[in-house]
Amino acid sequence: MNREKISRIAHTHHPIKAPLDDDSVRELLERGISRPDARVLDLGCGGGEWLLRALSAHPRLRAEGVDVSRDALGRADEAAVGLGVRDRLVLHHGSAADFAPTRPYDLVLSVGASHAFGGLVPTLAAAREHLAPGGRVLVGDGFWENEPSPEAVEMLGDFAGLATTVERVTADGWTPVHGHVSTRRELDDYEWTCWGTLAAWALDHPDEPDSGEALATAAARRLEWLRSYRDCFGFLCLVLRRTSD
Ligand SMILES: C[S@@+](CC[C@H](N)C(=O)[O-])C[C@H]1O[C@@H](n2cnc3c(N)ncnc32)[C@H](O)[C@@H]1O
DSSP, X not given: OOHHHHHHHHTTTOOSSSSOXXXXXXXXXXXXXXXXXXXXXXXXXXXXXXXXXXXHHOTTOEEEEEESOHHHHXXXXXXXXXXXXXXXXXXXXXXXXGOXXXXXXXXXXXXXXXXXXXSHHHHHHHHHHTEEEEEEEEEEEEEESSOOOHHHHHHHOOOOBHHHHHHHHHHXXXXXXXXXXXXXXXXXXXXXXXXXXXXXXXXXXXXXXXXXXHHHHHHHHHHHIIIIITTTEEEEEEEEEESOO
């Protein structure tokens, strides 16, 4: 069973691929969108869920998304048609680090995709390249809520604590104008929903060739979360402006 299929099924009921509920996503977008006709770019857009919500809420907004996953971009395309926003959305297949647009953006988003750039500060450097004067960045990344186990670092990458993470961002010339730390409920909902949905799919499709593997994957991933990182992983979103341009 390939990773795309696992991810597609697991995120059926949690299309935002990050531990945030719908109200948090709405609030972050509203803080990031500074004008009704904003041009918005999402680096690592996945299924385009952030952009689709921004486009639906703002009829004059235009959006572009970049992702390496054709499967995810295909779903973004289909959903945009269904919502009647396809004419205001451009999707680019390729590496976010190589994306070379011709015009700047009022809001650059990158949530849960910092690995594409090699970390949070390099993600901000890339976002800055694409930012219009006075523009905003909405970035989401992990941090360590508590001392991580070696397995957690191996699995998720080497984050810092919350204060150090924010200090690194401000030292890089950014001012947070809004922030959101995922709640225990958001973090738990995300994991229970993803692995529960995958497990339920397996139970509902016993005759599918992938059914047994899906059930085993859901069980393994749930256990990894509970044993290795539930007690130490946190998730932070920041809406940022340049402190001085
Ligand atoms: C955790 S998902 C987050 C998706 C989306 N931002 C969201 O919050 O729903 C990370 C996304 O980054 C994409 N990705 C990984 N490496 C990438 C790269 N080098 N360039 C562009 N996208 C990349 C993956 O395909 C995936 O869709």
